[in-house]
Amino acid sequence: MKAFGAKALPAVSEILRDKNPYIAARGVWLLPYLGDEGVARAKALLKDANPSQRRLAFQALRRAGNDVISIAAELATDVDVAVRRDVSTSLHAVPADKAVPILVTLAQRLDTSDKNSLAAFGIGSAGKETAVWPAIKSAMVKSGPESWSPEVERIAWVLHPADAVAELAARSTSAKLSQEQRALAVETLSFVETKEAALAMINLAVDGSPVKSEATRWALMRMTGFWSAFDIRTELKNAGVYDAAKIVVSPIVVPEAPKPTYTVQDVLAKTGDATRGAQLVQRCTMCHQVSGNGPAYGPELRTFAARQGRDAVIVAMVEPSASIALGYEGSTITLKKDAGMIDGRLLSANDPMVIISTGGVTQLVPKDRVAGKAEKMTRSLMMSAEQLALSAQDVADIAEWLVNYK
Structure with a gap:
């Protein structure tokens, strides 16, 4: 049919x-090859109420070699996220x-x-x-790097532009940002393949830095990567961040849990008290973050x-090995x-190995x-x-507080 044209x-x-x-979709794929009327009918589908049809028409026009820059500009405001993803990826080979x-x-x-939208934007x-x-930045940032919206900080993470090093370093140490936001800035900085970024990271790794770890x-x-x-090894040594000869390693072993005296069902049968749970949950901050307190270990x-x-929280507390969270x-x-020996989460198997253990000790x-x-x-x-001296009622109280915490 394609060979017959109009x-x-x-x-x-x-x-x-x-x-x-x-x-029916096969017909849409053929339309752009069927002369001016076929192209016009394909373009008409770009306004179809069904987003799947809009995506299909856009893809068909692209595949047929039509200039879709003007179409992409129009569909960039489409209400459907999948349509906008297709527009994003279509710009990969388009000049800046x-x-x-x-x-x-x-x-x-x-x-x-x-x-997927982030990945498409990156492509x-x-x-x-x-x-x-x-x-x-011109369109979405009104003041300094501390004012970045969640959208801008994620876009920076995807783009990790070399000229954002100073801004990322500033966000990494800002007291106005949460620890999660600072950590994201550090991670973004780690993707920048320049010496300036490497030196900025070393400055963030010194004693007193809120993102030292x-x-x-x-x-x-x-x-040992990009x-x-x-010569980062020498720079780290000179900054006092890492010198293999001076490293003191301490064994940390997680004791095996004793035979429990109560079961998950015992806890599920109890009514939790969220007020008590708010106090008891502080014991968990040795390894977990709660309201911004505690290490990012668990x-x-x-x-x-x-x-x-609630049920999963209780199982995790009473029988931790029954289901281990991914990662x-x-x-x-x-x-x-x-x-x-050292038990913990292995963060890097390179030299040196990096491991984080109970209490967030890295x-x-x-x-x-x-x-x-x-070994796993x-x-x-x-x-x-x-092991944390929590009774069945204590567990019920903590679970009650956690599932209702806003």
């Missing part, structure tokens, strides 16, 4: 009316002078909680970051409770010369002090409720 329009029109949407205005429009409507901006970032971890990870050309409890619910699996590093372990590879633990790093 003569095939009547037959393709029949395909478009097919009740099977997948067969034509793509940037459309990308700014997309950025102003970007759902940064949708990882569309690839190779044009140095032009996109200033335009984003995060910055040290990223600096060590990048030390910052290796900048899952953030408010988010965990909101997603998993929080434990590892054991065995030290040479019978120096003991250690740098030179590989020449490790006997073999880190078969039990949870989390101590049980009874």
Whole structure:
């Protein structure tokens, strides 16, 4: 039918009316090849009430080689997130002078909680970051880096432009931002492949920095990666951040839980007291963040409770090894010369190895002090409720507070 051009329009029109949407879609793919009328009918579908039809028409016109820049500019304000994602990716090979205005429009409507939308925006901006970032700031930032909206900070994370190093460093140490926001700024900085970024990260890893742990971890990870050309190992040593010869390693072992004296069902049968739970939950801040307090060692409890619910919270506290949260699996590093073991979350298997243990204690372990590879633990790093001297009623109270905490 494609070879017949405009003569095939009547037959393709029949395909478009097919009740099977997948067969009808074949007709849409053919329209841009069927002369001016076919192109016009494809463009008419860009205003269809069904977003799937709008996406299909846009993709069909692109595939047929039509100039879709003006169409992309129009669809950049589409109410459907999937349509806007397609517009984003379509800009990948479009020159900056034509793509940037459309990308700014997309950025102003970007759902940064949708990882696919973020990825699509990154694809569309690839190779044009140095032009996109200033335009984003001009349109979406009214003052300094501390004023960035959640959307802007996520866009910066996707673009990680080299000329944002100073701004990212400022956000990393700002007392006006949450620890989560500062950590995101550090992570964003770690993606910038310049010596300026590497030196900024080292400055963030010194004693007294509110992001010392995060910055040290990223600096060590990048030390043997794309910052290796900048002699980061020497810079870290000179800054007093990491000198293998001076590292003191301490064994930390998570004790196995004793046989429980009460069960999950015992706790579920009790009525929780949220007021008591608000006080008792402070014991959990040794390893979890609660209301901004505590280390980022275990899952953030408010988010965990909101997603998993009361029953899951209780199971996690009474029987930690029954279900281990993804990303929080434990590892054991065995030290040479019978120096003991370290249980924790392995953050980096490079040299030095980086491991975070109970209480949020982060250690740098030179590989020449490790006997073999880190081994995966078969039990949870989390101590049980009874190990924390919590009764069944205490657990019920904490769970009640967590699931109702706003």
